[in-house]
Amino acid sequence: MTDDAKEHDVKAGTRKDAHLALAASDLAQSGVDAGFDRVRLDHCALPECDLAAIDITTTCLGRSVSAPLFIGAMTGGTAHADAINLALAEIAEAAGIALAVGSQRASLEAGRSQAAMRDKASSVPLIGNLGGVQLAMPGGIDLAKRAVDDLRADAIFIHLNPLQEAVQPEGQTDWRHVLAAIGMAVRELEVPVMVKEVGAGIGPDVARRLFDAGVHAVDIAGLGGTNWTRIEAARRDDAALFDPFLDWGLPTVEALQAVRAACPNGRLVASGGIRHGLDVAKALWLGAALASMAGPVLRALTTDGVQVPDPAAAMDVIERCKGQLRLALFLTGAPDLAGFAGVAGQVAPRRQR
Numbered sequence: 001m002t003d004d005a006k007e008h009d010v011k012a013g014t015r016k017d018a019h020l021a022l023a024a025s026d027l028a029q030s031g032v033d034a035g036f037d038r039v040r041l042d043h044c045a046l047p048e049c050d051l052a053a054i055d056i057t058t059t060c061l062g063r064s065v066s067a068p069l070f071i072g073a074m075t076g077g078t079a080h081a082d083a084i085n086l087a088l089a090e091i092a093e094a095a096g097i098a099l100a101v102g103s104q105r106a107s108l109e110a111g112r113s114q115a116a117m118r119d120k121a122s123s124v125p126l127i128g129n130l131g132g133v134q135l136a137m138p139g140g141i142d143l144a145k146r147a148v149d150d151l152r153a154d155a156i157f158i159h160l161n162p163l164q165e166a167v168q169p170e171g172q173t174d175w176r177h178v179l180a181a182i183g184m185a186v187r188e189l190e191v192p193v194m195v196k197e198v199g200a201g202i203g204p205d206v207a208r209r210l211f212d213a214g215v216h217a218v219d220i221a222g223l224g225g226t227n228w229t230r231i232e233a234a235r236r237d238d239a240a241l242f243d244p245f246l247d248w249g250l251p252t253v254e255a256l257q258a259v260r261a262a263c264p265n266g267r268l269v270a271s272g273g274i275r276h277g278l279d280v281a282k283a284l285w286l287g288a289a290l291a292s293m294a295g296p297v298l299r300a301l302t303t304d305g306v307q308v309p310d311p312a313a314a315m316d317v318i319e320r321c322k323g324q325l326r327l328a329l330f331l332t333g334a335p336d337l338a339g340f341a342g343v344a345g346q347v348a349p350r351r352q353r
């Protein structure tokens, strides 16, 4: 490694660890809510099914999972981040749900392998991650291939984070040719390419362009949960510059509804401000195939982003979420996810109150 690369590595590592601590703090929460509280599911006073037998199992990327829920993309690239990721891999395997990792760039550039995650999470879907702006740089497609190979990933998320990069002191703000790079990744990678934001949302026009480019799924990753503008601004001396943009973005529910209407056949993931299983149910009701949570799992796992991981607490968050999703199905009279989609379809025009 050159001296420049070493310096970059140290800076990237410090940044990743600072992110973890800030992301677990109250400062990281968006000032705008995701919109789930304004969605009401139709109560069914005569469910005609047994709560104990409600089935929320499904498939994700060709593997069976215990719920249409996954642990959202977080972290990687430092010893501490790797320890958190290994704990997340064990939790995902034990809970039988998919796991998306955070950007693999820092790890790959520093020569750190995350292969041990696949050993811990051998039966569930593992989803790699790379930034769209990094994908568009020379060597970006090769980096994406290495990311998939290192993790033996079932798919890769490309994240779009122009706002985060603009606020990040060392961020990349030349966003030309990113869509073309995503199209090339779709053609050249051997696994499905999925695209997400990081908390500012993907709207209907961008979603349409992404599906036209052949992406497998779009994850809304909307405003209302972990807020990267606030996290990055907290690391700057000139934070006031970004004050008007702290809650910039598309709230998750608004974006999900708009994208669902614009892309009726596109596979959608809902994330950004999902905080319990009723939010997951509402996301499915609004047309998502899967939902994910990142910040709440991190906070349960570490309390403050830096403590020793507490897998039992994170497991509780996930299992409670599954229980709440089962209850929501029961209370709408749906014995399983197919039935729930059917109920949601029948009441489509009245989905949001």
Ligand SMILES: Cc1cc2nc3c(=O)[nH]c(=O)nc-3n(C[C@H](O)[C@H](O)[C@H](O)COP(=O)(O)O)c2cc1C
Binding pocket: 019, 020, 023, 072, 073, 074, 075, 101, 102, 103, 129, 157, 158, 159, 196, 197, 198, 199, 221, 224, 225, 226, 271, 272, 273, 274, 292, 293, 294, 295, 296, 298
């Ligand atoms: C500590 C932390 C690190 C994250 N790192 C990444 C990342 O590297 N790549 C990415 O695509 N998203 C990343 N995210 C964003 C999440 O995947 C997700 O889109 C966002 O946090 C909104 O979901 P939430 O409200 O459930 O936290 C990160 C989130 C957290 C909390």
